[in-house]
Amino acid sequence: MSLIDDAVAANATIANEYDPALGAPPAPKIAIVTCADPRLSGIARMLGLADADVDMIRNVGTVIDDDSIRSLIISTRVLGTREIMIINHNGCGMTTFTDGELEERLRDETGMSPIAPARFYSFTDPEQNTREQMQKTRSHPWIAAEVSVRGFIFDVDTGRVSEVQPLETTVSGQSN
Numbered sequence: 001m002s003l004i005d006d007a008v009a010a011n012a013t014i015a016n017e018y019d020p021a022l023g024a025p026p027a028p029k030i031a032i033v034t035c036a037d038p039r040l041s042g043i044a045r046m047l048g049l050a051d052a053d054v055d056m057i058r059n060v061g062t063v064i065d066d067d068s069i070r071s072l073i074i075s076t077r078v079l080g081t082r083e084i085m086i087i088n089h090n091g092c093g094m095t096t097f098t099d100g101e102l103e104e105r106l107r108d109e110t111g112m113s114p115i116a117p118a119r120f121y122s123f124t125d126p127e128q129n130t131r132e133q134m135q136k137t138r139s140h141p142w143i144a145a146e147v148s149v150r151g152f153i154f155d156v157d158t159g160r161v162s163e164v165q166p167l168e169t170t171v172s173g174q175s176n
């Protein structure tokens, strides 16, 4: 029996306690982009946010790529979220290798050089990486200017988030 079989069997019982009201159309207020790392699975609870208020967008490494931009456009333009939190974390697996190292390993293991994915988005500095993801989000023409875009690092050792300041801009009257 696989874990999937176990999960499907468990669902048959757990669903008896399901509240059908949870199936109402969603009206989230905030979009969170974060890592697929299991340690981030409780992030809404750690922020005191109700599951229903959060449009959770996850991928390995908290990357703002075409697909997360696609989700953020739907989130803000269709679902109506007004704030975007980009939450990276310390100890991310994407800091443990470079794209080149992983590509070389995969070529060795498979004997093939596929053309996609073009990048794995490995990184070294979570704060710098978060700034780049904030900038990619903020600069997209279909993410409205009035939607707040803020970046954070979740410390997996303490459970605390700390804000990452955006890249310096030269807008007059603003210090960052």
Ligand code: ZN
Residues within 6 Å of the ligand: 035, 036, 037, 060, 061, 062, 089, 091, 092, 093, 094
């Ligand atoms: Zn991660």
